[in-house]
Amino acid sequence: MPKSETEQELQAAERLRLELESEVGLPTPKGSSEEELAELAELAALGNLAQLAQRDWTLPESPRRRAEVISMAKADAAKKRGRLASLTLLRPMIGAFSAAAVLLLVLRVVEHPDDSEIGNLAPGAVSQTGSSSLPSKSESSDAVPSRDALFSREDLLRAQATSLARRAAGGKSEAEEVELAMAWRAYRGRLISELGRER
Amino acid sequence: MRRRVLCFALFGGLLLCGCARDDEPSSGGLEPAQVLSGADASVTDFKNSLLEAHAAADAAETEQMQVQAARSMESAFGMPVSTPAALELRQELAARAAAIWIELGRDAAAESLIQSGLELSSHPSAARAQLLMVQADLAEGRGRDELARASLMAALAINQQLFEQEIEEP
Numbered sequence: 002m003p004k005s006e007t008e009q010e011l012q013a014a015e016r017l018r019l020e021l022e023s024e025v026g027l028p029t030p031k032g033s034s035e036e037e038l039a040e041l042a043e044l045a046a047l048g049n050l051a052q053l054a055q056r057d058w059t060l061p062e063s064p065r066r067r068a069e070v071i072s073m074a075k076a077d078a079a080k081k082r083g084r085l086a087s088l089t090l091l092r093p094m095i096g097a098f099s100a101a102a103v104l105l106l107v108l109r110v111v112e113h114p115d116d117s118e119i120g121n122l123a124p125g126a127v128s129q130t131g132s133s134s135l136p137s138k139s140e141s142s143d144a145v146p147s148r149d150a151l152f153s154r155e156d157l158l159r160a161q162a163t164s165l166a167r168r169a170a171g172g173k174s175e176a177e178e179v180e181l182a183m184a185w186r187a188y189r190g191r192l193i194s195e196l197g198r199e200r
Numbered sequence: 201m202r203r204r205v206l207c208f209a210l211f212g213g214l215l216l217c218g219c220a221r222d223d224e225p226s227s228g229g230l231e232p233a234q235v236l237s238g239a240d241a242s243v244t245d246f247k248n249s250l251l252e253a254h255a256a257a258d259a260a261e262t263e264q265m266q267v268q269a270a271r272s273m274e275s276a277f278g279m280p281v282s283t284p285a286a287l288e289l290r291q292e293l294a295a296r297a298a299a300i301w302i303e304l305g306r307d308a309a310a311e312s313l314i315q316s317g318l319e320l321s322s323h324p325s326a327a328r329a330q331l332l333m334v335q336a337d338l339a340e341g342r343g344r345d346e347l348a349r350a351s352l353m354a355a356l357a358i359n360q361q362l363f364e365q366e367i368e369e370p
């Protein structure tokens with residue numbers, strides 16, 4: 002007996018739900034409410050979470066319309082990822098800048114071991130994160146390139162977006178919160194450097 | 201002859217007096233380079249307080265240590281430094297301290313600090329988004345789902361706005 006159109010649409014919506022679930026990496030109980038599916042659809046558009054502010058929280062009642070909205074969100078996500086990919090190509094360059102900045106900091110510490118500004122920032126930053134933190138910008142000509150600041154803020158924004166998405170789905174991930182905290186430590190160091198230059 | 205001797209003596213005396221004056225300390229006993237302006241001192245104090253407060257929070261293992269760290273952060277938050285970087289750092293202090301208060305079950309203290317942090321600056325920043333996320337956590341814990349959702353939406357909007365700036369302005 003052939004399946005009714007409604008049953009087919011429901012199955013299509015369910016398939017999309019499972020696709021979204023694996024794409025976003027968040028569990029969604031079977032028979033999720035329209036609201037939960039809407040949240041998942043928006044989470045799939047990571048990097049374009051402003052859609053969440055523009056769309057309704059609930060999907061249409063019609064399964065076909067529901068599938069359409071989810072597909073649109075995925076298409077938007079793909080578009081956004083295309084733009085992000087071009088930025089990703091720049092990351093090795095940004096990494097190189099960061100390495101150069103760390104080298105300059107080491108040289109500066111060797112030349113001026115009593116510099117209190119570096120002494121206040123670098124040990125504290127290292128002890129907080131257990132990993133290398135961004136060096137403090139100085140008033141000297143050995144200033145860290147501005148692209149380093151953008152890289153730091155981008156990491157923070159990504160970690161923040163991930164944490165936001167998790168909260169929207171109704172939970173928190175300890176690993177993601179730790180990553181957000183580490184991103185804040187790095188960005189905080191950058192802000193403190195700017196603080197020194199704003200005087 | 202006598203006049204020449206007198207002139208030389210007078211000239212020599214004047215020279216000696218001038219050299220002696222150069223050895224006298226400047227007024228106040230401080231070299232000019234050591235005198236700090238009021239603005240520099242306050243930014244330095246703020247930076248030191250901020251670093252100490254965050255270090256205390258990182259090292260806090262007991263509830264008492266968490267309370268002390270949160271109070272240190274509140275104290276640093278209250279320092280009147282208003283440069284753009286300082287405002288964002290102060291908002292982040294408020295967010296982190298409020299998160300500690302929530303963890304300790306002190307919702308009233310968290311709410312007060314969140315409000316103060318949001319009123320500090322309406323400029324979209326990662327720190328303001330973080331404050332709104334903490335506000336959402338507090339609201340959710342109190343069962344105020346609508347406020348939690350609204351706070352998350354506002355945080356999302358700021359986060360996305362900043363993220364688009366990062367992508368479009370390399």
